[in-house]
Amino acid sequence: MNNMEPIAIIDSGVGGLTVAREVMRKLPLAPILYFGDNARCPYGSKPPEEIRACTFQMIEFVSAFPLQALVIACNTATAVVLEEAKNVLPYPVIGVIEPGARAALAATKNGRIGVIGTETTIRTGAYEAAIKRLSPAADVVGLACPAFVPLVERNGQHAEQARQEVSRTLSVLRDCQLDTLILGCTHYPLLAPLIQEAMGAEVQLISSAEETASELAGLIGSSPLAGEQTSPRHRFFTSGDAEHFQQIAEEWLGASIRVETQSLEGQFQS
Helix, strand or coil, X not given: CCCCCCEEEEECCCCCHXXXXXXXXXXXXXXXXXXXXXXXXXXXXXXXXXXXXXHHXXXXXXXXXXXXXXXXXXXXXXXXXXXXXXHHCCCCEECCHHHHHHHHHHHCCCCEEEEEECHHHHHHCHHHHHHHHHCCCCEEEEEECCCHHHHHHCCCCCCHXXXXXXXXXXXXXXXXXXXXXXXXXXXXXXXXXXXXHHHCCCCEEEEHXXXXXXXXXXXXXXXXXXXXXXXXXCEEEEXXXXXXXXXXXHHHHCCCCCEEECCCCCCCCC
């Protein structure tokens, strides 16, 4: 495996940047090829067949590049297409649900784990199934939060309206005796301070990003090619507004980046 080939990270929008940041931290010499389908975000309320079509259009685009691995950073897409993608692609494919489930089980003390996610992620029960496979006695409570992704996509997480929306949405979980809450959408870590405030300091928030990056590092290794010490060249693509994407990405990644626009709709067949 050529360690200087890029790791592709795909997401419905900017949420996968939370995974990209952890991959950059754990694999600092690995180039990243990121695609955010902002033009068609959010995925969480779409029917499964549309989610599959959109996801495979992203996969077809990034597969035009030589890749060493693919991370499906969107929880919704992971729930719908991960197993199929693993079966048809010639390189390793990692989703974000199994790593998040493992991290939550490692963190919980009372076995009561909450999961917040998109409508599709919660409806499929993907997190509950993953947690139960590892620990059948765990008690899992899921809640769909459809307003959260649009908040992040419009960079509205700093507004008072966001704080009120998060508090209102999560109020139903406060009496569930949860000690651990999985942020079951990669957009949600950008709302983490508001989610923590709404849930209370005693609830530990779990982002699958760090665990996913750790799994990726273990899978592909972190050693560069002999003599290769230069900084990696990352590439960022969006199907939406490049300037808007860049603003959010630079804030979250803490670095200047260049964003390229690439329309997918109508160009690739799933």
